[in-house]
Amino acid sequence: MHALWPCRAVLTLSLLLCSITTAALAESLPPPEGEVLLRVTGDLDHPNVGAELHLDRAMLMALDQGVIETSTPWTEGVGRFEGPLLRALLEVAGVDSEHVRIRALNDYEAEVPVADFHQYGVILAMKRDGAPIAVRDLGPMFVLYPFDEHPELLNETIRHRSVWHVGSVHVP
Template sequence: MPAHAAEPLSPAKGTVLLTISGNIEQTNAPGRAEFDRDMLEALGRKSFKTTFVMSGKTHLFEGVSLRAVLERIGSKGTVIRASALNDYEIDIPWDDLKYDPLIAMSADGEVLKLRDKGPLWIVYPRDDHSALRDDIHDSRWVWQLNRLRIVRP
């Protein structure tokens, strides 16, 4: 069992940026876990530089490890279904956690805003792993991320 999963999850005090449902142990709303910016940042900041395919440029992304968020709520599954504000949805295999993707909240020192495809992105360290430099993994970069659903077979 993840270290943090036993601790109750406090209710979000600010604007909810991320809602997680499905196979999770900790909730702070009926059937789901809701996170505001402060709650995400409390899980520990992480950053890396990597190339964003759409711009062709390297950017410094900062946020929180997707794995840390999932561990905090005691999630177990085989698939992470990620959804965006524009209803884009994609299934991310649990195995992708080995690459330690980031839930980015800023890029190049600027907080991601809605007009920048924010406030949250799922970002992979594609420059660190040649296996991530393909269309399949590029499609798992989810901007305007707002929901995750933990799915079991």
């Protein structure tokens, strides 16, 4: 029992430091220096450009990342997808909402419950098998659920929530 104490202490300290880092990032996020890939609009506490949060690739990659190895209804075979956890994005933006509206570059929109982000570790996929996802291949970002890990997600509702070519997130 006593041998586990140092491991628990290190784990607790690591989790605390992660939460402090995320909170510090949210409080002091500067405007982006590179091309804006994502805009978060609406009811958020931590904007960085006017009343919006604008993020470039470097800023998105600095958020807590997730990795999902899965097949999808739109790609061939199993891929290793990487990108920021959507729950981390909302935390940095200072969002307290039950759902968000995710909009594609072509104006397609889907309302997505924030609970999905926590329950399934949904990511904003930016890489597949180590390479950036091109616009012609669902990129530069798309909402990705862990389909192989949770086969119950292979339904029409979740497919509609899996927005491709993401350009913005709106918080009502």
